[in-house]
Amino acid sequence: MWKTVLRRFLIMIPQLIILSMLVFLLAKMMPGDPFTGMINPNSDAKEIARLRQVYGLNDHWWVQYCRWVGNMFHGDLGQSYIQHVPVASLIWDRAVNTFWLSLLTVLLTYAIAIPMGITAGRHQDEWQDQAIQVFNYITFAVPGFVFYILGIWLFSFTLGWFPISGSVSASASGFWGVLGSRLYHMILPAILYALITTTTIVQYLRTGIVDNKVEDYVRTARSKGVPENVVFNKHILRNSVLPIVAFLGNTITGLLSGSMIIESVFSYPGMGKLFLDSISQRDYTTLTALILLFGILTLLGNLISDILLSIVDPRIRVK
Amino acid sequence: MDRQKDVLLDIQHLHTGYRLGGKFYDAADDINLTLKKDEILAIVGESGCGKSTIAASIIGLYDHKNTKVTGDILYNELNLVGLNENLFDKIRGNNIGMIFQDPLSSLNPLMRVGDQVAETLYYHTDMNEEQRHARVIELFNQVGMPKPEETYAMYPHELSGGLRQRVVIAIAIACKPEIIIADEPTTALDVTIQAQILDLLEDIQRQSHSGIILITHDLGVVAETADEVAVMYAGQIVEKADVKTIFEHPLHPYTRSLLNSMPQADDEDAADLHVIQGTVPSLKNMPRTGDRFAARIPWIPASAHEAEPVMHEVEPNHFVRCTCYKEFHFKNEEGVQA
Numbered sequence: 001m002w003k004t005v006l007r008r009f010l011i012m013i014p015q016l017i018i019l020s021m022l023v024f025l026l027a028k029m030m031p032g033d034p035f036t037g038m039i040n041p042n043s044d045a046k047e048i049a050r051l052r053q054v055y056g057l058n059d060h061w062w063v064q065y066c067r068w069v070g071n072m073f074h075g076d077l078g079q080s081y082i083q084h085v086p087v088a089s090l091i092w093d094r095a096v097n098t099f100w101l102s103l104l105t106v107l108l109t110y111a112i113a114i115p116m117g118i119t120a121g122r123h124q125d126e127w128q129d130q131a132i133q134v135f136n137y138i139t140f141a142v143p144g145f146v147f148y149i150l151g152i153w154l155f156s157f158t159l160g161w162f163p164i165s166g167s168v169s170a171s172a173s174g175f176w177g178v179l180g181s182r183l184y185h186m187i188l189p190a191i192l193y194a195l196i197t198t199t200t201i202v203q204y205l206r207t208g209i210v211d212n213k214v215e216d217y218v219r220t221a222r223s224k225g226v227p228e229n230v231v232f233n234k235h236i237l238r239n240s241v242l243p244i245v246a247f248l249g250n251t252i253t254g255l256l257s258g259s260m261i262i263e264s265v266f267s268y269p270g271m272g273k274l275f276l277d278s279i280s281q282r283d284y285t286t287l288t289a290l291i292l293l294f295g296i297l298t299l300l301g302n303l304i305s306d307i308l309l310s311i312v313d314p315r316i317r318v319k
Numbered sequence: 320m321d322r323q324k325d326v327l328l329d330i331q332h333l334h335t336g337y338r339l340g341g342k343f344y345d346a347a348d349d350i351n352l353t354l355k356k357d358e359i360l361a362i363v364g365e366s367g368c369g370k371s372t373i374a375a376s377i378i379g380l381y382d383h384k385n386t387k388v389t390g391d392i393l394y395n396e397l398n399l400v401g402l403n404e405n406l407f408d409k410i411r412g413n414n415i416g417m418i419f420q421d422p423l424s425s426l427n428p429l430m431r432v433g434d435q436v437a438e439t440l441y442y443h444t445d446m447n448e449e450q451r452h453a454r455v456i457e458l459f460n461q462v463g464m465p466k467p468e469e470t471y472a473m474y475p476h477e478l479s480g481g482l483r484q485r486v487v488i489a490i491a492i493a494c495k496p497e498i499i500i501a502d503e504p505t506t507a508l509d510v511t512i513q514a515q516i517l518d519l520l521e522d523i524q525r526q527s528h529s530g531i532i533l534i535t536h537d538l539g540v541v542a543e544t545a546d547e548v549a550v551m552y553a554g555q556i557v558e559k560a561d562v563k564t565i566f567e568h569p570l571h572p573y574t575r576s577l578l579n580s581m582p583q584a585d586d587e588d589a590a591d592l593h594v595i596q597g598t599v600p601s602l603k604n605m606p607r608t609g610d611r612f613a614a615r616i617p618w619i620p621a622s623a624h625e626a627e628p629v630m631h632e633v634e635p636n637h638f639v640r641c642t643c644y645k646e647f648h649f650k651n652e653e654g655v656q657a
Contacts, residue, residue: 216424222380223419224439224490225412228404235427314474315428 004310004317012299019295024065027288078285082278087289091271095293097167098263098270101186101193102255108194109251113201120202121209121240122232132202140199144258148265151192162188165267189266197254201244208240215239238312245308252301256294327498327530328354328377333390333400335369335376337602343387344602346372348554350390351630354498354530359521361533361545361562363577367599369554370534374502376400377532378417379407394498413443416491420503422483426475432486433459433471439493458489462519481512485519492523499523502534517544538581542566550574553600553611556630560637570633570644572619573612579649593649610641618650619643 052058056067071078077087120132139147156164162184163169169181212218213236221235222228259272267273271290278286310317333350336343347369354360362370375381376388379399392399394414399407411417419425426435436458437451446454452471459467462485475483484504491499501520505513521544524531533545541548541562548565550558550573558571569575579593597615605611610624628641 216419216421217427219380220417220419220425220435220487220490221427221438223378223411223417225408225410225442226438227408227442238429239427313429315476 001310001317005307008303008306008310012303015299016296019299020069020292021065023288023292023295024068025061026291027284028061028064030284077289080283080286082281082283082286087286090286091274091289091293094269094271094274097268098256098259098272100182101190101263101268101270102252102259104186104190105193105197105255106251108190109197109201112194113198114205116198117202117205118209118237120206121213124206124210124213129206132206136199136202139195144193144196144261145265147196148189148192148262151188152265155188167269185268189262189268193255193258193262197251197258200247201251204243204247205240208243209236212236212239242309242313245312246305248305248308249298249301249303250305252304253294253298256297325355325357326353327356327394328352328532329391329393330373330377331391331393333373333376333392334388335372335381336387338385338387339603344605346554346602347376350556352549352556352559354532356497356530357524357528358546359524359531359533359544360547360549361535361541362549362551363535363538363541364551365536365599367602368551370536370551371502372554374417374500374532374534377498378411378415378500379404380411380417408442412439412490412496413494414496415498415500416494416496418484418487418491418499418501418504421507422480422487423475423507425487426483428475430474431472432475432478432483433473436486436489436493439490443494454493455489458493459485461492461523462486462489463515464489480508481515484508484512484516488516488519488523492527495527495529497529499529499531500534501531503536504533505540506535506537513540520544538577550577553605554602555611555640556638557612557640558638559630564634564637568637570637570639571612571641572616572644572647575647575649576616596650610643612641613643616643616647619647623647 056064059067068078075088077091079085080087080090083090116132116135120129123129152164156162167182167185168178169185218231218235221231226235256272259270260276261272262268263270263273264276271293274286275290275294277283278290330350330352333347334345335347336345350369350373352360352362352373362373364370372381377392377399379402381388388400390400394410397410399410402410426432430438433452433455436455440446440451440454444451455471456467459470464470464482464485470478470482470486475486478486484507488504491501499520504520505516508516517540520531520533523529533540535541545562548558548560548562549556550565550571552573558565558569558574565574566578569578573595576593576595580595582592595615596617600606600611600614606614609626610628613619613621613624623643623646625641625643628643630638630640631642632638
């Protein structure tokens with residue numbers, strides 16, 4: 001078990017190095033450099049050339065790369081070209097917002113998807129299953145932004161149950177007041193977002209149950225006189241959640257890329273919105289840092305799902 | 320009366336039909352069989368002849384929505400047909416053990432094999448965890464598992480096919496059932512392992528005096544292990560006798576054809592192995608009247624067959640369906656004569 005985890009960690013090191021190199025080189029290949037954004041008509045070209053030399057922009061790419069990585073270890077991700085603040089602090093505030101929104105979304109996703117998947121698999125082709133299939137087709141087919149805007153129109157604009165945008169109300173005060181306000185702002189985006197992400201998980205779980213139900217080992221369990229509800233929970237269900245566990249890393253990555261759309265629609269100040277804003281403003285330092293961060297989170301997500309999978313599935317453990 | 324006492328399982332007029340496109344078609348059609356103590360009863364036939372259907376009907380493991388079972392399966396005054404599921408769960412694994420064909424897929428890949436055996440004990444005995452563990456080790460020894468202690472904690476994928484089948488057998492015999500149903504227990508195994516597993520089954524039967532229903536398509540297996548044999552074709556039993564009679568004086572054309580299509584090592588003309596013409600009809604297209612085997616022996620005149628073939632007791636304990644056996648001859652024999 002621990003060998004699997006250790007091995008998996010070791011594999012991540014080259015992945016991280018390659019990822020960071022790619023991100024760095026892509027940023028290097030983009031037009032302009034840190035001074036492009038700071039130039040004003042009065043700047044002396046010689047002075048800029050001197051600064052380039054001082055800041056090492058004329059060095060070999062790998063010298064610059066090592067310096068960049070070294071700075072990163074000290075928490076220095078560079079300065080935003082546009083906002084003129086350290087990228088690290090810019091990302092940190094947004095990352096906290098995205099983290100809580102994603103966490104709430106993941107929890108809601110599984111809270112909705114698992115009972116739905118179990119019901120659909122258990123009552124295959126009966127009305128419960130068909131109703132869930134219809135729901136799935138709708139959430140799968142309707143693009144996220146249409147779904148979100150309809151949600152805002154219905155629940156925020158027409159019914160007035162939830163705020164339309166933002167992450168916290170300006171008038172909120174006190175620890176509990178701020179916390180409550182944050183949660184209140186997150187609920188609608190999290191629910192709508194969760195409904196979209198449930199589709200795949202429901203389908204995986206349903207298919208898993210439908211396939212495992214007729215497996216020979218299930219028949220063996222029944223032939224032992226194991227009561228049907230135990231057969232379902234202990235034998236069928238446990239084998240059916242494997243694909244979901246394997247898919248967990250993907251779910252996390254999906255949440256990050258999906259956060260761009262939902263955060264834009266809800267004007268929610270998170271990483272997704274920051275990412276889109278950075279693209280439109282050509283804020284390359286922020287963009288580079290964000291891409292690296294998304295990459296690292298993807299690797300972490302895969303790491304987590306591999307570790308979880310090795311806990312539940314003995315077949316993939318390394319001996 | 321003594322003979323009656325030894326009867327473990329008495330199957331009377333069993334019909335098991337599967338729903339196909341809204342209608343039920345009998346895959347097992349009017350089956351009458353008895354299993355006695357200390358007896359290995361072999362049910363032989365081609366794939367799709369209904370032999371596994373009989374096993375599923377006995378142990379009550381079929382899709383209840385799409386299967387219709389009628390008739391009687393009497394076990395100790397208890398009719399297993401239509402038995403309440405909660406009651407059936409107390410019998411399955413406890414009084415009736417089942418061994419399945421494919422040991423690769425009949426064990427849960429996520430559970431340690433020892434725990435899978437112990438699960439049976441958990442539901443049928445009041446042993447505590449330690450006692451169950453000890454019993455599993457004892458069972459592993461009994462089924463000839465090398466290193467039982469180490470094997471307990473292993474997962475199915477870590478064991479070979481032969482060892483997995485031993486685990487499956489250990490599950491089946493864990494509660495010392497009176498009846499063991501073995502559905503093609505050696506089909507998925509290497510020939511060398513096959514012999515070991517069959518020996519093991521015979522050992523178990525000798526020790527426990529249980530009755531074994533052995534379902535197979537392999538006449539070699541039948542010759543080696545069975546006491547009584549029922550030959551099935553297209554959902555019906557066509558011939559039933561003790562193993563010696565079946566191999567020495569087979570009567571029904573189907574039994575004779577089957578035996579004739581077995582390769583013989585000492586046969587000089589091994590090249591012209593007998594082939595039964597045509598194929599087994601599908602469940603939907605199975606003839607429901609007349610002799611179901613008639614279509615595959617077209618050179619036998621229709622007059623030789625009974626209109627509604629029934630079982631005839633031609634000698635004590637030797638039953639044959641239809642009267643066509645009297646006029647049956649192989650096609651090439653006819654050629655030789657002509």
